[in-house]
Amino acid sequence: MQTIIQTLQQNGLHIVENEPLSRHTSFRIGGSVRGMVFPKNEEELIQAVTLLQETGIAPLLIGNGSNLLASDDPIDRIAIKLHDGVSHMERLDGNAIYASAGSLLSRVAVFARDQGLSGLEFAHGIPGTLGGAIFMNAGAYGGEMAHVITRVYYLDNKLTRQTIENPECNFSYRHSCFMDTKELILSAEITLTSNNPAEIGARMTELAEKRRNSQPLEYPSGGSTFKRPKEGYAAAMIDEAGLKGYTVGGAQVSEKHAGFVVNRGGATCADVLRLMEHVQETVFARTGVLLEPEVELIS
Numbered sequence: 001m002q003t004i005i006q007t008l009q010q011n012g013l014h015i016v017e018n019e020p021l022s023r024h025t026s027f028r029i030g031g032s033v034r035g036m037v038f039p040k041n042e043e044e045l046i047q048a049v050t051l052l053q054e055t056g057i058a059p060l061l062i063g064n065g066s067n068l069l070a071s072d073d074p075i076d077r078i079a080i081k082l083h084d085g086v087s088h089m090e091r092l093d094g095n096a097i098y099a100s101a102g103s104l105l106s107r108v109a110v111f112a113r114d115q116g117l118s119g120l121e122f123a124h125g126i127p128g129t130l131g132g133a134i135f136m137n138a139g140a141y142g143g144e145m146a147h148v149i150t151r152v153y154y155l156d157n158k159l160t161r162q163t164i165e166n167p168e169c170n171f172s173y174r175h176s177c178f179m180d181t182k183e184l185i186l187s188a189e190i191t192l193t194s195n196n197p198a199e200i201g202a203r204m205t206e207l208a209e210k211r212r213n214s215q216p217l218e219y220p221s222g223g224s225t226f227k228r229p230k231e232g233y234a235a236a237m238i239d240e241a242g243l244k245g246y247t248v249g250g251a252q253v254s255e256k257h258a259g260f261v262v263n264r265g266g267a268t269c270a271d272v273l274r275l276m277e278h279v280q281e282t283v284f285a286r287t288g289v290l291l292e293p294e295v296e297l298i299s
Helices: 002-010 042-054 105-114 130-135 197-214 234-240 269-287
Strands: 015-020 032-037 060-062 068-070 075-081 089-091 096-100 149-155 161-165 184-191 221-224 251-253 260-263 296-298
Touching: 002 015, 002 032, 002 042, 002 075, 042 075, 042 184, 068 269, 089 105, 096 105, 105 130, 105 197, 130 184, 234 269, 251 269, 260 269
Parallel strands: 032 075, 060 075, 068 296
Antiparallel strands: 015 032, 089 096, 096 184, 149 161, 149 184, 221 260, 251 260
8 A cells, every 4th residue: 555655656746644634524533544545636646546546455435424433443455535626617508517526615615606607506505516416316405416407427447528418317316327327426517597797696595594494514524414205204204213412432413403413522433323224113113114224334
């Protein structure tokens, strides 16, 4: 691993050794990763992925870490942090925007508003990156990425740049084809509709207020902990099971919104996993529904 790190450094890539993942996940939980690469642009991202693949290593790709739960133990892997460096945005002809995968979704939404383009208001409060949002077809308040993505530019498993149109992305609830292929999203085109920036901003403000009133934004979390089951809503099932406020160590089922597990201070990955397991067992015993995690465990 040390030889691989030196190779990345010799090729001009910025890599930090033994970087705490707690600094890069919204849960603020996680041990250190052996090395973390911070590419400055898309070219460096591809260079890092190529060098790692040549050595037989699959990189751990991290956007804003907004739905990641990292192990408490040191992770002997090389991570690549997309946010900040891979974050180019520009207006295209018509009502389209081009944005890189590492762009924060909230910033893309603000950029769209400033361009007088509507359709991304729902995304303003989602804390992830564009790439992560496409990967899992993120959504909120009736909107989702499937509604606005025109095409996606990605790197296939042979390290060749490819383009895929919206219908081929196989978008469904919290799913895209990239979850199956594990191919690297580089950027995307987003098609929106013209509107007055003031009206777009007012809608964003309205949704932000809804979030503040209903979600535990004052505590670190991974967003919605469980996916919406076919039979109803995870938060309602957890609440009806009397689990609001249930605590394991520093992890707690939010007292404001039962769909969130929050870090009340000093929570470990083990705390969160034990709490999630208890929630799943309790809800299943009561309803027969097995809740599926939406947060992704990395170890």
